[in-house]
Amino acid sequence: AAAAAAPPRLILDLEALQHLDASEAGPLTRYAATIQAQRGDYNGKVLSIRQDDMRTLAVIYDESPTTLTERFISWGVLNPEAKGDVDDASE
Ligand code: C2E
Ligand code: C2E
Numbered sequence: 686a687a688a689a690a691a692p693p694r695l696i697l698d699l700e701a702l703q704h705l706d707a708s709e710a711g712p713l714t715r716y717a718a719t720i721q722a723q724r725g726d727y728n729g730k731v732l733s734i735r736q737d738d739m740r741t742l743a744v745i746y747d748e749s750p751t752t753l754t755e756r757f758i759s760w761g762v763l764n765p766e767a768k769g770d771v772d773d774a775s776e
């Protein structure tokens with residue numbers, strides 16, 4: 686059983702990501718590919734990412750981390766449990 690105190694993780698669905706329109710999903714697709722390359726993690730169907738990476742992606746997409754998290758969930762590429770896991774405290 687998972688530890689009850691653990692916060693929700695940010696987990697990207699790599700297969701769903703491949704089916705999105707590249708004009709919107711392109712930056713996220715390239716970012717995820719970069720993390721996979723840095724880890725040498727090429728065979729997964731999902732990719733766990735850092736909280737800090739959502740903040741970086743928010744700068745790239747010119748959105749707040751909260752708004753971007755909800756958008757990625759609505760695209761079906763981020764686990765719904767991630768909602769509320771990212772705050773906008775760095776602003
Ligand atoms: P690094 O940040 O210096 O991390 C070195 C190693 O520490 C990582 O090697 C990994 O084995 C471990 N590590 C660091 N943070 C975590 C963590 O939160 N969880 C886990 N499970 N392990 C952690 P690895 O995976 O080969 O990554 C090599 C380098 O690639 C990292 O060096 C970092 O610069 C980059 N990287 C990998 N994954 C990510 C990511 O999700 N986001 C960002 N921003 N960079 C990443
Ligand atoms: P979990 O975090 O719930 O992950 C469940 C499964 O999702 C993992 O099974 C793996 O198949 C997939 N998965 C999640 N994140 C990634 C990712 O970034 N890359 C890839 N390729 N697959 C991913 P797995 O590997 O058998 O791990 C089972 C459990 O062991 C994990 O459950 C977690 O509780 C723990 N675990 C494995 N690796 C790490 C790690 O780097 N850090 C921590 N803290 N726990 C880990």
Ligand code: C2E
Binds near residue numbers: 694734737
């Ligand atoms: P995780 O491995 O279960 O790590 C959970 C949290 O513990 C991380 O959240 C981070 O705050 C802290 N942590 C774990 N290992 C390290 C470490 O070596 N150095 C530092 N400074 N903190 C660490 P975070 O950063 O939001 O990452 C969430 C998940 O993303 C991690 O869960 C892991 O599955 C994945 N991840 C993040 N960075 C890396 C990395 O460099 N390599 C790999 N393989 N996985 C990573």
